[in-house]
Amino acid sequence: MSLPEDVMEWGCAACGGTLEMVKVGFTYMKGNFEVDLPACSSCGMVLVSEELATGKMADAERILEDK
Numbered sequence: 001m002s003l004p005e006d007v008m009e010w011g012c013a014a015c016g017g018t019l020e021m022v023k024v025g026f027t028y029m030k031g032n033f034e035v036d037l038p039a040c041s042s043c044g045m046v047l048v049s050e051e052l053a054t055g056k057m058a059d060a061e062r063i064l065e066d067k
């Protein structure tokens, strides 16, 4: 799972700030996961496309199934 390089060039849609990768924790299927997502370094808005979020969820399911 990797992000397209140009994702970091989008900038924040809300304030125009630069993006950085941050760890975001979420709970899914009774499991806790941390994923790296692009977030604004100025206002903290996390950019998650539907495609990206779905991919992360699929990864999470695989992690659970491995256990």
Ligand SMILES: [Zn+2]
Pocket: 012, 013, 014, 015, 016, 017, 040, 041, 042, 043, 044, 045
């Ligand atoms: Zn911002």
